[in-house]
Amino acid sequence: MRAVLLLIAAALFGCAANPEKPVAEGKDVRLRLGLAYLAQGKLKLAYPHLQTALTKNPQSLDANLALGQWYLSTNDIDSALSLYQQALSWQPKSGALYNNYAVALCVAGDWKTALTYFDKVTLDPAYSHHARVDANRAECLAQISHDAAQP
Template structure:
């Protein structure tokens, strides 16, 4: 079950802070390096860059999303949830954040709350990955159905 849920988390890599997309990282080379390593699965190399990017700019949505993805990739779901909750306190209308938080909730097994946050993605019309968020929602629902069918 945990493996299937982590596949959902892996699906996030294409829908938020991504080194191949135009993100608002400006001249934040550390974030760009961390994202590049994260996309390549080089988690040990990604972490110090992502941590430095967040330390340098704690209110960077991209840095928070990227570090949250790193936490999910390393199976540290509690840290991802905590980081996303903190970020929601000052960034309450981000489709990317809603999507990532919902995926983390799904991985943690909090299906009902995850589905509520997937629904909130639609509140951000500027978020360019609504279709990916819907696919993540569907994967979460499929996991709920799968788990319900288990004895």
């Protein structure tokens, strides 16, 4: 399960920021620092920056996606699910959120619901990372097959 989580997290990481608004253009230094540490696998250093970025701007899609990725990277699946659910309440058509939430659901073992959220990514016409979504869906389906084969 750990290996699958790492594969999903690696596939998901590219979705951690809103592709339409590059983080480098933003003024949130904390978010940029947190993302940089997250990319380097320095999870303990990433967390305070990501948390501060989210506290400063609770409706920042980028901060929510990044902190959700941090939760997944640390196996805190329930916190990731909760964060994504809350973000979806105010950003109900975000392809990035649908994708990340679906990945978290898959990691949690709720594959049926995960597959429905992968399908919802198409509701966001601006979301262009469909190949990544397809790869994440394939990983989820592979996990279903793997778990079904276990005695």
